[in-house]
Amino acid sequence: MCESLPSPATLKTFSRSQPFFRTLLVSRSRTPLAMNLLLASFSRLKCLRVLDLSHLWNIESLAPQIGHIKHLRYLNLRNTGIASLPKFVYKQLNLQTLVLSYNEKFTLLPSSIENLKHLRYLDLSNTGITILPESICSLTDLRTLKLKSPKLKMLPKCMRNMRSLRHVEMYPDHAKLTGMPVGIGELTSFQTLSLFVVSPTREFAGIQELGRLHQLKGLLMIKGLRHVPHQNDAQQANLMSKNLSELYLLWSGDGVDVDSSQEINSKEVLEGLQPHANVQKLWIEGYPGVIFPSWVGSSTALPTLTSLTLNDMPNLEGWSSEHLLPSRLKALRIGKCPKLTLPTLPSSIEKLTVERCNDPTLSSVENLPHLSFLEVFGFDEIETLREVPLGNHTSLETLYIMNFRKLKSLSNNLENLTTLANLRIVGCGELDSISEGLQNLASLQDFRLCALPKLKSLSLQALTALQILELNTCRILDVSVVEFQHLVALRELKLRKLPQLTSLPEGIRNVTTLENLEIWSCRSMTKLPEWLQHLPALVSLKIQDCHADLHKRCEKDNGEYWPKISHLRVYNEIAF
Incomplete structure (x- = not known):
């Protein structure tokens, strides 16, 4: 394997023995000369079976010399910048693996792909391909097809002919795919099908075609459940027979809001989609019903469930019966379910996200001794954190408080x-001071404040372990009096969208541990202080979208400040 292309002298030595080489892996190129010498040698590589040119950004197109290799079985062109393949690639009749991923300029797979009859593995992920040629269905030996490409709009109609296909990988959030080809259920060897899109039209497969895919495992996302009319259709998908570990059920998935009239049969449809008991992660989104069927998040139906997400359900009020969540549940996310009253949460929960549910005082977060991550946002009536039962969480490491519009005080x-190691406070429009409540946060390492329009004062003197600090869109905060000098462990400081900031606060000059400084969209700042060049640990300075005079003074080679900052990694860009 060549981690970089060898020197010309090494290549000459290599050429003497090259007729017998079976494998050649090259990960990057440094000199055009070495690249040309390597390409010239391809015509003599008669026995080569494996060729890996991944990450060779400078090749863009394949050299014709590669066409002389007749017995190639593996070709990896990942991340090479190629826009198309020359005709000789499609004459490599022994080729079994072809990797074209991460080539955004590659937009068209020609119909001649059908010539590669022995191809077993084809990776087209993150390319510019929007439509696959129907001729790809002639690849009857193909086992794995990777299509994690955000631009793909349609799968080939004759996909049912690809009888050997076992794995089709697609992005779960594949927004442009509008349906699945009719007959996909005949591919009974499928083990991986990460996405199934239900369409309202008969030109695409119905959800019933999932029923025969008994070997499916791993992750499955079903989008467009709003188009499933009856419980019987859902039952025919036969999810209970599939050994899935992750299941995502999305009612919309095509950018269209779910109609309120669909509430009528949604509970029955969801009832028919009950999965195998081994599911560990369940995500339900856009469900329009008022009541869940009893299997959802049930400790009886899903005893091994460790992660549950319920998102964007404006009508949901709860479950159809007395409900206990699984005792193994580790992660729970409730988002945009304003009418949902939560059941008693199991003490096993370690990660909890709650957004706009029917729990105005957040009492649901109490008595969770193993909670290490808590994200709460959208609770507009809470004015002080004294109302939120946080005191018992002695294992909490991460806390995000977001969009509490009336929050005025953190209290103690x-x-x-x-x-607590990570704390973010975002979008709390009435919060004007952050001083109380921080005194005992001796473990806090990452502290970020964003979109706090009334914040005037900030006390940091107790945060001696703090390593990362971000002040973002705090437009009236007097940054000049913030006690940066007490931050004896600070490594990274981000000052963003602070129009009141005209110069760097003096306290920063005493932060001898500071390594990275970012100044972004501080448009009143025109100068840098003299002492900046003397910060002993500083290695990176990023200035973006600030005052034009500051950018001019920091210009490479010509700027007034360049002699003082040239020893740093400087990013200096103005976009507006």
Whole structure:
């Protein structure tokens, strides 16, 4: 394997023995001369079976010399910048593996792909391909087809002929795919089908075609459940027979809101989609019903469930019966379910996200001794964190408080969170001071404040373990009096969208540990202080979208400040 192309002298030595080479792996190129010498040698590589040119950005197109290799079985062109393949590639009749991923300029797979009859593995992920040629269905030996390409609009109609196909990988959030080809259910060897899109028209496969795919395992996302009319159709998908570990059920998935009239049969449809008991991760989104069937998140139906997400369900109020969540549940996310009253949460939960549910005081977060991650947002009526039961969470490491529009005070409710390492406060429009509540956060390492329009004062003197600090869109905060000098462990400081900032605060000059400084969209700042060049640990300076005078002074070679900052990695860009 060549991690970089060898020197010309090494290549000459290599050429003496090259007729017997079976494998050649090259990951990057440094000199055009070495590349040309290597290409010239291809015509003599009669026995080559494996050729890996991945990450050779400078090749863009394949050299014709590669056409002399007649017995190639593996060709990897990942991330090479190629826009098309020359005709001789499609004459490599022994080729079994072809990797074309991460070539955004590659937009068209020609019909001559059908010539590669022995192809077993084809990777077209993250290319510019929108439509696959129907001739690809002639590849009857193909086992794996990777299509993680955000631009793909349609699968080939004759896909049912690809009888050997076992794995088709697609992005679960594949927004442009509108349906599945009719007959896909005949591919009974399928083990991986990461996405199934239900269409309202008969030109595409119905959800019933999933029923015969008994060997499916791993992850499956079903989009467009709004187009499933009856419980019987859902039952025919036969999810209970599939050994899935992750199941995503999305009612919309095509950018169209679910109609309220679909509430009528949605519970029955969801009832018919009950999966195998081994599912570990369940995500339900856009469900229009009022009540869940009893299997959803049930400790009886899904005893091994460790992660549950319920998102965007404006009508949901709860379950159809007394409900206990699985005792193994580790992660729970409830988002945009304003009428949902949560059941008692199991003490096993370690990660919890709650957004706009029917729990105005967030009482559901109490009594979770193993909770390490808590994200709460959209609770507009809470004015002080004293209302939120946080005091018992002695294992909490990450806390995100977002979009509490009436929050005025953190209170001292954070003081017991001695293990807290990450804290973000975002979009709290009435919060004007952050001083109380931070005194005992001796473990806090990452602190980010964003979109706090009334914040005037900030006390940081107790945060001696802090390594990352971000101040973002705090437009009236007096940054000049913030006690940066107490941040004895600070490595990274981000100052963003602070129009009041005209110069760097003096306290920063005493932060001897600072390695990375980012100044972004601080458009009143025109100068840098003299002391900046003397910060002993500083290695990176990023200035983006600030005052034009500051950018001019930091220009490479010509700027007034360049002699003082040239020893740093400088990113200096103005976009507006």
